[in-house]
Amino acid sequence: MTIHLQDLDGERSLTWDAGGLVADAAVVAAGHEPNGYFWEGLVRFAWPDIAERLDFNSEAGMFCAVGSSRDLARLKTAVGSIVTSPEAVRDIIARAANTGFEFDD
Structure with a gap:
């Protein structure tokens, strides 16, 4: 899995x-x-x-966030270890469920 941080046409x-x-x-x-x-x-x-400072353009087959270089770099660091860790994902899902958060998947 590769996380791509890119700058295309100023975006x-x-x-x-x-x-x-x-x-x-x-x-x-x-x-x-x-x-x-x-x-x-x-x-x-x-x-x-x-997340509050980003715009999202995700699709079924792709996650996409648009924003400043600083915010995207912070997000890349944060999610880099999460998407490769079933335990971390289970923990976040459980915490979300405990708060009533609903995923839109």
């Missing part, structure tokens, strides 16, 4: 392909679809301070 984005990730089995076991919309929800829940 900065952070993307990764959804599906085929190490943490997908944990997402499915929790009753969710490991698509771009799920990962967007996870970001919105786990890092609301960063």
Whole structure:
């Protein structure tokens, strides 16, 4: 899995392909679809301070966030270890469930 931080035509984005990730089995076991919309929800829940400053353009097969270089770099650092850790994803999903957060997947 590769997280892409790119600058195209003055627009900065952070993307990764959804599906085929190490943490997908944990997402499915929790009753969710490991698509771009799920990962967007996870970001919105786990890092609301960063998410509130980003625009999202996720799709079923891809996560996409658009924003400043600083915010996207912070997000890349934060999610880099999460998307490869089923345990971390399970923990975030459980914390989200305890607060009533609903993923839009």
